[in-house]
Each structure stands twice: as structure tokens, then as C-alpha cells.
Amino acid sequence: MIEIAHLTKKHGGRAVVRDVGFTALPGRVTGFLGPNGAGKSSTLRVLLGLDSPDAGTALVAGVRYRELRHPLRTVGAVLEGSGAHRSRTGRAHLSWVARSNGIPRSRVDEVLDVVGLADAARKRVRTYSLGMGRRLAIAAALLGDPAVLVLDEPLNGLDPEGIRWVRGLLRDRAAEGRTVLLSSHVMAEVAVTADDLVVINAGQVVTRGTTSEVTAGHASLEDAFFALLDRERPC
Numbered sequence: 001m002i003e004i005a006h007l008t009k010k011h012g013g014r015a016v017v018r019d020v021g022f023t024a025l026p027g028r029v030t031g032f033l034g035p036n037g038a039g040k041s042s043t044l045r046v047l048l049g050l051d052s053p054d055a056g057t058a059l060v061a062g063v064r065y066r067e068l069r070h071p072l073r074t075v076g077a078v079l080e081g082s083g084a085h086r087s088r089t090g091r092a093h094l095s096w097v098a099r100s101n102g103i104p105r106s107r108v109d110e111v112l113d114v115v116g117l118a119d120a121a122r123k124r125v126r127t128y129s130l131g132m133g134r135r136l137a138i139a140a141a142l143l144g145d146p147a148v149l150v151l152d153e154p155l156n157g158l159d160p161e162g163i164r165w166v167r168g169l170l171r172d173r174a175a176e177g178r179t180v181l182l183s184s185h186v187m188a189e190v191a192v193t194a195d196d197l198v199v200i201n202a203g204q205v206v207t208r209g210t211t212s213e214v215t216a217g218h219a220s221l222e223d224a225f226f227a228l229l230d231r232e233r234p235c
């Protein structure tokens with residue numbers, strides 16, 4: 001489970017995340033939606049221990065990320081880029097991540113199979129397409145068999161086949177009882193992927209609920225999204 005409460009994050013004295021609170025539950029895919037600059041990445045960076053909050057808490061499995069003894073075994077994260085050194089092979093990258101987190105080497109082949117990179121595992125990361133890089137990042141996130149997955153814009157730049165694949169993988173992980181939180185601005189895809197939605201704008205949560213609750217009364221999630229943003233705009 002992910003629990004964020006009264007979270008505020010400032011950059012240069014300006015609050016880019018203000019009093020944000022929501023919960024992402026096990027067995028469900030939660031979509032974290034908002035326009036560019038809304039504060040999605042800033043929230044996720046605090047959640048993943050990369051930044052400190054100015055106020056509030058962000059907990060994974062009941063504790064702050066930095067308190068986790070084996071973070072990768074509790075939470076797998078996919079941030080921008082594959083995170084791999086470009087001159088390494090995909091397999092070498094995953095072996096290094098496994099070794100530095102006390103994860104058995106046998107998991108490397110397992111996750112390479114899960115993400116469909118087994119045939120490309122001996123190729124250098126610099127030869128990978130964007131979709132392959134994303135698969136490698138997801139493989140690294142899955143290495144520790146974590147109960148929680150956090151993905152920042154995992155669908156960005158992917159072709160329809162890649163989007164379909166990520167969607168299936170995330171739905172399967174949720175069906176196994178894991179907690180999945182993904183940020184995105186690809187609304188049509190989030191509508192078919194997420195069970196629950198949290199919509200953020202200008203650093204504040206503007207609505208949250210099940211996908212059907214948030215879209216109720218609108219033709220699409222996109223319509224619901226813009227209606228919400230219009231409501232927030234000062235007249």
C-alpha cells in the first residue's frame with residue numbers, strides 16, 4: 001500500500017506540491033494524472049526517497065522509503081530512462097542491480113523472460129529502442145519481486161503495442177495483489193488501465209476516486225479531466 005498524507009514539497013520557496021493526500025491500494029492500479037508541471041514527478045520523488053518533503057508523509061508498506069532495509073524487495077520504481085549505463089549489456093545491468101540489492105542472480109533470467117528481453121540481453125543498452133529501454137527499466141523494478149510498483153509516465157513515447165504490453169503487465173501485477181501506481185497524461189490509456197484515479201493540478205489533488213466515479217457524467221476521461229481543470233481555473 002502507498003499512503004501519502006498532507007504532502008508539501010517546495011522548490012526555491014515555491015510549493016510545487018501542496019497538501020497532497022491519497023492512498024494506492026493493493027490489488028488495484030492507481031492512475032496519477034495531471035498536466036505537465038502539475039507535481040506528479042515531485043510527489044513520486046518524495047515517495048521514492050529521492051527528495052525530502054517540506055511537510056507531510058509519503059509511506060510505502062507503512063514506512064518511509066529511506067527506512068526500508070531492502071527497498072527493491074518492497075518497491076520497484078520506473079522513472080525516466082532505463083537507468084542503465086549505455087555501454088553495459090541489459091543482462092550486465094540487471095546483474096549489477098541484483099547484486100547490489102542482495103537479490104539472487106537467478107531472478108535476472110526470470111525478469112528478462114517476463115519483459116521479453118531474453119534475446120536482447122547480451123546487446124548493449126545503447127542499441128536498445130525506447131521501448132526496449134522501458135522494458136529493461138521494468139525488469140529492474142521487478143527484480144526484487146516487490147509488492148509495490150511505482151512508474152512515472154511509463155507509457156510516454158511507446159507505440160500502441162508497447163502501451164498494450166505495459167498495460168497488460170500492470171494489470172497482471174495488480175491481479176496478483178500488488179499495489180501499482182502510475183503517473184501519466186495519456187488519458188485514454190489510463191482510463192482502460194487504472195481502477196482508481198488521483199487527479200492533480202498546480203500541485204493540488206483536484207479529485208480522486210474509482211475510474212468510473214471520476215468519469216461519471218462525461219463521455220471520456222479526457223472530458224472529465226478538462227471539466228475538472230476548467231472548474232479549478234479562476235474566473
Ligand SMILES: Nc1ncnc2c1ncn2[C@@H]1O[C@H](COP(=O)(O)OP(=O)(O)OP(=O)(O)O)[C@@H](O)[C@H]1O
Binds near residue numbers: 011036040
Ligand atoms: N528540482 C527542481 N527545481 C525547481 N523547480 C522544480 C524542480 N523539480 C520540479 N520543479 C517544478 O515543480 C513543478 C512540478 O514539476 P513536476 O515535474 O513534479 O510535474 P509533473 O506533473 O511531473 O510534470 P511533467 O508531466 O511535465 O513531468 C514544475 O513547475 C517544475 O518546474
